Amino acid sequence: xxxxAKFRVWRGDASGGELRDFTVQVNEGEVVLDIIHRLQATxxxxxxxxxxxxxxxxxxxxxxxxxxxxxxxxTRMSTFAEDEVVTVTPMRTFPVIRDLVTDVSYNYAKAxxxxxxxxxxxxxxxxxxMAQIDVERSQEFRKCxxxxxxxxxxxxxxxxxxxxxxxxxxxxxxxxxxxDMHPLDTVDRREAAQDVFGLGYCNITKCCTEVCPEGIHxxxxxxxxxxxxxxxxxxxxxxxxxxxxxRRRTD
Amino acid sequence: MxxxxxxxxxxxxxxxxAGLRAAIAAHEAGARTAVVCKSLLGKxxxxxxxxxxxxxxxxxYPEDNWxxxxxxxxxxxxxxxxxxxxxxxxxxxxxxxxxxxxxxxLFDRTDAGLISQRDFGGHRYARLAHVGDRTGLxxxxxxxxxxxxxxxxxxxxxxxxxxxxxxxxxxxxFGYWRESxxxxxxxxxxxxxxxxxIGKAYKVTSNSWEYxxxxxxLALQAGASLVNMEFVQFHPTGMVWPPSVRGxxxxxxxxxxxxxxxxxxxxxxxxxxxxxxxxxxxxxxEEEADRWYTDKKNNRRPPELLxxxxxxxxxxxxxxxxxxxxxxxxxxxxxSRRSPEYIRKRLPSMYHQFKELADVDITKEAMEIGPTxxxxxxxxxxxxxxxxxxxTGLFAAGEVAGGMHGSNRLGGNSLSDLLVFGRRAGVxxxxxxxxxxxxxxxxDDALTSAxxxxxxxxxxxxxxxxxxxQHDLQQTMHDLVGIIRTEAEMKGALxxxxxxxxxxxxxxxxxxxxxxPGWHLAxxxxxxxxxxxxxxxxALERQESRGGxxxxxxxxxxxxxxxxxxxxxxxxxxDVGVRRQPLPQMPSDLAxxxxxxx
Numbered sequence: 001x002x003x004x005a006k007f008r009v010w011r012g013d014a015s016g017g018e019l020r021d022f023t024v025q026v027n028e029g030e031v032v033l034d035i036i037h038r039l040q041a042t043x044x045x046x047x048x049x050x051x052x053x054x055x056x057x058x059x060x061x062x063x064x065x066x067x068x069x070x071x072x073x074x075t076r077m078s079t080f081a082e083d084e085v086v087t088v089t090p091m092r093t094f095p096v097i098r099d100l101v102t103d104v105s106y107n108y109a110k111a112x113x114x115x116x117x118x119x120x121x122x123x124x125x126x127x128x129x130m131a132q133i134d135v136e137r138s139q140e141f142r143k144c145x146x147x148x149x150x151x152x153x154x155x156x157x158x159x160x161x162x163x164x165x166x167x168x169x170x171x172x173x174x175x176x177x178x179x180d181m182h183p184l185d186t187v188d189r190r191e192a193a194q195d196v197f198g199l200g201y202c203n204i205t206k207c208c209t210e211v212c213p214e215g216i217h218x219x220x221x222x223x224x225x226x227x228x229x230x231x232x233x234x235x236x237x238x239x240x241x242x243x244x245x246x247r248r249r250t251d
Numbered sequence: 252m253x254x255x256x257x258x259x260x261x262x263x264x265x266x267x268x269a270g271l272r273a274a275i276a277a278h279e280a281g282a283r284t285a286v287v288c289k290s291l292l293g294k295x296x297x298x299x300x301x302x303x304x305x306x307x308x309x310x311x312y313p314e315d316n317w318x319x320x321x322x323x324x325x326x327x328x329x330x331x332x333x334x335x336x337x338x339x340x341x342x343x344x345x346x347x348x349x350x351x352x353x354x355x356x357l358f359d360r361t362d363a364g365l366i367s368q369r370d371f372g373g374h375r376y377a378r379l380a381h382v383g384d385r386t387g388l389x390x391x392x393x394x395x396x397x398x399x400x401x402x403x404x405x406x407x408x409x410x411x412x413x414x415x416x417x418x419x420x421x422x423x424x425f426g427y428w429r430e431s432x433x434x435x436x437x438x439x440x441x442x443x444x445x446x447x448x449i450g451k452a453y454k455v456t457s458n459s460w461e462y463x464x465x466x467x468x469l470a471l472q473a474g475a476s477l478v479n480m481e482f483v484q485f486h487p488t489g490m491v492w493p494p495s496v497r498g499x500x501x502x503x504x505x506x507x508x509x510x511x512x513x514x515x516x517x518x519x520x521x522x523x524x525x526x527x528x529x530x531x532x533x534x535x536x537e538e539e540a541d542r543w544y545t546d547k548k549n550n551r552r553p554p555e556l557l558x559x560x561x562x563x564x565x566x567x568x569x570x571x572x573x574x575x576x577x578x579x580x581x582x583x584x585x586x587s588r589r590s591p592e593y594i595r596k597r598l599p600s601m602y603h604q605f606k607e608l609a610d611v612d613i614t615k616e617a618m619e620i621g622p623t624x625x626x627x628x629x630x631x632x633x634x635x636x637x638x639x640x641x642x643t644g645l646f647a648a649g650e651v652a653g654g655m656h657g658s659n660r661l662g663g664n665s666l667s668d669l670l671v672f673g674r675r676a677g678v679x680x681x682x683x684x685x686x687x688x689x690x691x692x693x694x695d696d697a698l699t700s701a702x703x704x705x706x707x708x709x710x711x712x713x714x715x716x717x718x719x720x721q722h723d724l725q726q727t728m729h730d731l732v733g734i735i736r737t738e739a740e741m742k743g744a745l746x747x748x749x750x751x752x753x754x755x756x757x758x759x760x761x762x763x764x765x766x767x768p769g770w771h772l773a774x775x776x777x778x779x780x781x782x783x784x785x786x787x788x789x790a791l792e793r794q795e796s797r798g799g800x801x802x803x804x805x806x807x808x809x810x811x812x813x814x815x816x817x818x819x820x821x822x823x824x825x826d827v828g829v830r831r832q833p834l835p836q837m838p839s840d841l842a843x844x845x846x847x848x849x
Contacts (some may be wrong), residue, residue: 013765031608041718045769046762050291052459056390056607057600058294074607098766099428108292108407115398117355126353129364129714130357135357139382142389160738182355215603220633 001028005037010089011047019087026077032088033061033072048099056213059147064089070150077211091152095175106129107148110168114175115192119184130183141178141222142216144171150208150218156201167186167198170208170218177222180229187224199227252702255435255691259285259708260684261677262424262439264411264466267295269649270445271394275774278441280402282684283752285437286398287406287426287769288459289298293395296447296459297669300387301502302491303369304670305663308711315376318844324664326680327373327558330797330813333478334637334837336655340664340671347670355395358382360632361508365732370507373558373661375532384502384600398474409435411465412774414442414473415555415693419644421473425701429771432764434702440687441680444631445673452779453624454729457489457500463775464782465528470631476820479787480651482799484660485734487562489623491580491598496608498623501601503581503662506555509544510585513617514574521526521554524565526552529557535784539564543653560659560798563622567734569848571619580621622734626665628656628799629789632818638672638678644683648676706775714759717772724751724779732787737803738754741791748784755780781827785819792817
């Protein structure tokens with residue numbers, strides 16, 4: 001059941017690096033992360049890679065496999081031909097630290113800027129009441145494992161480093177959408193979505209949706225509705241007038 | 252020596268549920284607080300918890316309350332739990348769940364719009380607040396976002412290698428940044444250990460790479476004691492096929508939602524393994540068990556929902572008797588019992604996991620499962636109310652702390668444990684820091700010595716590869732200190748651990764300090780060995796079978812041992828000693844609970 005696979009793995013650091021060829025044993029049922037671990041244990045003890053759960057739940061082992069943003073733990077070796085060369089490279093949108101590990105601090109900086117969840121008061125008996133159907137909209141986005149593959153594939157930041165200042169990327173646009181749809185939240189983040197987090201930069205090519213290992217419909221269910229609500233508020237004269245004279249709720 | 256230094260009131264080591272909850276509590280109590288974690292923020296092992304948070308909120312069953320939860324917890328732990336921890340846990344868990352909701356967590360709802368509660372093994376009523384089967388992710392993301400919103404400092408991808416003490420107690424901690432390999436030290440009068448468990452000492456485990464027992468080991472080395480390390484929980488349902496996913500968890504909710512266990516002959520074997528201790532509350536026939544899912548008042552629970560130790564031992568026995576699957580497991584079947592829509596809705600992440608990792612559609616096929624090392628009940632001996640260890644300024648919460656779960660933990664009680672005792676540890680750590688403010692200082696020679704020890708693997712030439720030694724340790728623990736144990740095996744394990752210690756002292760690593768996983772493993776290995784030794788020594792000493800500890804040569808529970816804790820500590824020469832200590836006496840008002848609800 002075993003065979004020798006050909007792997008090309010990027011090795012290097014911020015100052016540069018190169019693809020290195022390895023031949024490594026593959027056994028039945030293994031995933032790319034198993035092969036990277038075997039490389040570490042047998043041929044390259046200092047090969048840097050992030051991983052935690054190896055079950056598609058923590059989103060640590062993000063990389064590009066044959067050029068596609070993937071989780072290494074969710075990429076089965078059986079999806080490749082035995083004579084196919086498997087190329088593993090670090091995520092391109094983020095600066096390399098070493099080998100397959102990148103500096104993802106940009107994401108944590110954006111997360112820190114998002115205005116926090118602010119709940120309405122509890123009912124008199126101390127409970128919050130919500131219908132399942134209403135919590136499910138936000139729950140879809142709360143499935144996010146923060147693997148940052150959506151950020152990696154988003155061309156707004158993948159190809160334009162300068163956009164990182166003004167654009168938070170799909171992960172944080174759906175975080176805003178999640179809060180916006182949260183049945184208990186009381187803060188209006190629409191202006192911030194547009195002005196601080198760069199919602200307008202997204203031109204809905206849906207690349208983020210395609211690479212999401214959790215199957216979250218980032219574009220259709222999160223970003224587009226958010227854009228619609230921003231537009232509704234900004235350009236609908238009745239809403240604008242209503243909000244000025246306090247006769248109509250702004251949401 | 253190049254060294255980055257910081258000063259805080261409270262340093263929390265670990266950013267899983269317990270660590271983040273402790274940090275939030277310490278911060279809110281006014282302490283300057285830092286969290287140090289080995290991975291990126293939000294990746295801790297807590298994300299892998301699936302089933303839910305046990306809390307007697309009574310949303311589905313008004314009969315449920317903290318007394319029933321307390322009783323279930325103590326019985327699940329075979330009465331070896333610290334009664335006070337079990338009491339605090341049962342009383343405070345509902346408030347901890349409600350507070351998560353106020354921080355943004357979105358739990359599944361009941362028809363009345365309240366937080367939904369699901370069934371789990373050993374719990375008398377449906378009690379687990381949950382979000383599908385990804386409750387751990389919801390918990391950690393909520394705490395992570397709260398931590399960020401409060402502006403608490405987080406040192407990510409940073410490993411603590413030593414706790415620093417003076418003649419009074421804790422003065423700080425020493426570690427390195429994984430990214431650069433550079434050293435960092437924190438001066439602090441309070442340190443909260445929230446480092447999780449020890450699963451990476453075992454070959455088949457549900458645990459992530461971080462579970463190397465560093466908190467247990469750091470505490471021991473700083474002079475604290477560990478309680479009941481022999482109790483290691485093997486979760487009954489880990490994936491067994493394909494080999495690359497062996498050990499990955501299959502949530503207990505599969506059984507709570509109707510899944511049943513079958514052997515290779517297709518028999519629902521759990522009815523053959525109902526212990527007398529649980530006979531009164533367990534169904535006798537398949538018909539009664541199946542009726543329970545829709546009518547819990549007039550029927551008793553299916554035997555598949557016995558506590559984890561019972562189910563794991565039963566599976567082990569079936570496989571040993573030759574009634575296992577080709578890959579050495581048994582079948583867990585929900586496909587033939589629930590509709591595909593129901594399964595996908597209630598168990599989305601299990602559906603996804605089997606589909607992606609094993610190419611198995613659990614709405615159509617049974618799952619092949621077997622026991623996997625999951626949780627260590629033993630841990631740092633702490634004061635129940637404050638989580639203070641026996642060293643001034645040292646606190647422990649979550650899996651690294653001992654006592655709460657006795658000899659066996661009920662599913663769902665871990666996430667609530669993290670919240671209840673994480674908060675208590677944070678509050679107590681902040682208070683200790685106020686009392687010792689201005690009285691701690693880092694000594695230069697301690698820092699130099701810690702740095703020298705950390706760099707030793709680079710100095711040696713021609714030594715062994717750390718990955719090989721880890722593999723051999725895992726094999727040793729798997730073969731000799733697993734689910735079923737004997738005296739001869741424990742003695743054999745201790746001999747092998749002594750040999751492994753010599754090999755670890757002679758490791759060498761390739762490359763340089765920047766993000767070097769071989770080096771990181773070389774520094775984790777001594778922790779794993781120390782913890783493994785504690786487990787083996789305590790398992791040798793406890794001559795009975797109880798909960799997560801089964802001795803083939805002493806197959807029954809012994810009432811005398813039921814009053815005894817085993818305490819591991821380190822002697823002056825560094826050797827691990829084990830001594831017996833009487834169990835704390837439960838007050839009569841709590842003891843009455845067992846009579847009134849029997």
